[in-house]
Amino acid sequence: MRIVVTGATGNIGSAVVRRLRADGTHDLVGLARRLPTGEDGVTWHSVDLSTDACHDTLVEAFTGADAVVHLAWGFQPSHDLTYLAELGIGGTRRVLQAISETGVPHLVHMSSVGAYSPKHDDRPVDESWPTEGVPTSRYSRHKSAAERLLDQHEASGAGTTVTRLRPGIVGQRAAGSALLRYGVPALVPARALGLLPVLPMDRGLVIPMVHTDDVAEAIATVLRQRAAGAFNLSAPTPVTSQVIADALGARLVHVPSQVVRGVMSAAWHARLQQVDTGWLDMGFALPTLDTTRARVELGWAPTKDGPAVFEEVVAGMKHASAGRTPVLRPRSVPGALLDAVRRGPVAVRRRP
Structure with missing residues (x-):
């Protein structure tokens, strides 16, 4: 199959390219803003989905494709909401427009547990749960x-088979440097994560997680079967506040989420850290996932449980x-500080 992958150099995209390349039977096209070097077996196109200028490149890449796997999304700069909306929402709109024009028969869209409406209780939800x-x-x-x-x-009658994958938080070891850049101030060295004596956090936090390689395997299966509809993807055991504390080697100290939120909000507004409070709100509001449909219809089963994924991360x-890839490049304090001087802090960074 000729398969086009947007966001092909990111946490999930790099694993998807690796998994599909292992089959040895696909014609792979990778789309990313910053292209890797030394990635053989993939035809690469540089594209910025946050602007309409990407249209011609998308049409060129999609023409003759059997499927498009749309993974591209943005997490930073967290203070530039316009850019994040243009990349996430606008980028999806631009991908759909190019798919309509070129007649691509199958779209695999990387949605998220984040699309779901807040939970009513602690029971896992299936794919019928509202996505508001x-x-x-x-x-x-x-x-x-x-x-x-x-x-x-889908309502337009375009005839595209649409697959929506809704994973929990997706992680792997190789994303360590990227997560440090996205979530840890530039002055903080990586080794400081092992020096945290206490973790002030509400003990009620429960987060579904899944390993990046397990998500890539689900995508490979969906492409092979051309399976339609939505599929939840999650490891069987969620991550709790205690799991987080144990992985960090810290003692959990219960602090109500609203208190943590206030401190987090103040630090974000003061540009002291780059993670906005929406991530905390989402962590406490979202449900855990019932993955029965993926297991039955795709034959999918995760290879690692949630705590193991978090420990690896x-x-x-x-x-x-x-x-x-450039997205997953190594991170160091000197390098992070140099980037901050040249391009500004991650949360407000100017994009090259």
């Missing part, structure tokens, strides 16, 4: 808005683990 998002989380609102664009595309952050 968490109002105070921009990431959640944007994922929900992208789902509405998919609804419109933390180990990757402590060692500043990296991949071979």
Whole structure:
């Protein structure tokens, strides 16, 4: 198959390219803003989905494709909401427009647990749960808005088979450096994560997680079967506050989420850290996931449970683990400080 992957150099995209390349039977096309070097077996196109100028490149890449796997999304700069909306929502709209023009028969869209509406209780939800998002989380609102664009595309009668994957938080060791850049101030070295004596956090936090390689395997299966509809993807055991504390080697100290939110908000507004409070709100609002449909219809089963995935992610952050793509490049304090001087802090960074 000729398969085009947007966001092909990111956390999920790099794993998807690796998994599909292993089959040895696909013609792979990778789209990314910053292209890797030494990635054989993939035809690369540089494209910025946040602007309409990407249209001609998308049409060129999509022409003759059997499927498009749309993974591209943005997490930073967290203070530039316009850019994040243009990349996430606008980028999805631009991908759908190019798919309509070129007649691509299959779209695999990377949605998220973040698209779901807040939970009513602690029971896992299946794919019928409403996807209206968490109002105070921009990431959640944007994922929900992208789902509405998919609804419109399907209702238009375009004839595209649309698959929506809704994973929990997706992690792997190689994303360690990227997560440090996105979530830890430039002055903080990676090894400091192992020096945290206490973790002040509400003990009620429960987060579904899944390993990046397990998501890539689900995508490979969906492409092979041309499976339609929505599929939840999550490891069987969620991550709790205690799991987070244990992985960090810290003692959990219960602090109500609203108190944590206040401190987090003040630090974000003061540009002391780059993670906005919407992520905290989403963590406490979103449900855990019932993955029965993926297991039955795709034959999918995760290879790692949630705590194991989180422990791997933390180990990757402590060692500043990296991949071979620009998104997953190594992170160090001197390098992060140099980037901050040249391009500004991550949360407000000017994009090259």
